[in-house]
Amino acid sequence: DAGVIQSPRHEVTEMGQEVTLRCKPISGHNSLFWYRQTMMRGLELLIYFNNNVPIDDSGMPEDRFSAKMPNASFSTLKIQPSEPRDSAVYFCASSPMRKNTGELFFGEGSRLTVL
């Protein structure tokens, strides 16, 4: 079975540009999570969805960040405008909420560099 698929794997952009990161969760998983990982702050939960509905976005750093999940198989995380301090690895993870295991399945991440 395919795991969580993220794209792009690497993105280099200039300050002020819009960045869109994409995620396809594992089929049948109905919880989706966006995390950001940096050396300074470690792993931070940005937002999560249950059944395509945003449940908790308290980790979204500011209004420049937005996330959507238009259907069960696709989610986006958008940064507009991007800033150098947004440089990080962004992970998407999914979970089979119905089974209540609590286990997360992570994608390989999108490494963002904002110059």
Added chain:
Amino acid sequence: GDSVTQMEGPVTLSEEAFLTINCTYTATGYPSLFWYVQYPGEGLQLLLKATKADDKGSNKGFEATYRKETTSFHLEKGSVQVSDSAVYFCALSHPANAGKSTFGDGTTLTVKP
């Protein structure tokens, strides 16, 4: 709120040495506990888990026991290999909260030949 505290790293060991990475937690109720491993350039992947007190999770020679009395979930391996070099994360989750997890800061392990 919930929190997870891991022993500070980095940890450097010689091949075949014994490994312990300490993890303690603060949480209400009865969370599930996890160890995730992250190899360079990859995402986190589940290493082992335990869902109730006194459960022992094990995988690939790694073990951890859910100790409710000491609120701990220490990771151990009897003989590490160079291929075990990675970052290890302790985490907890309340299944009733749809799998929202709380992670520790991660411990970097380097195993030298």
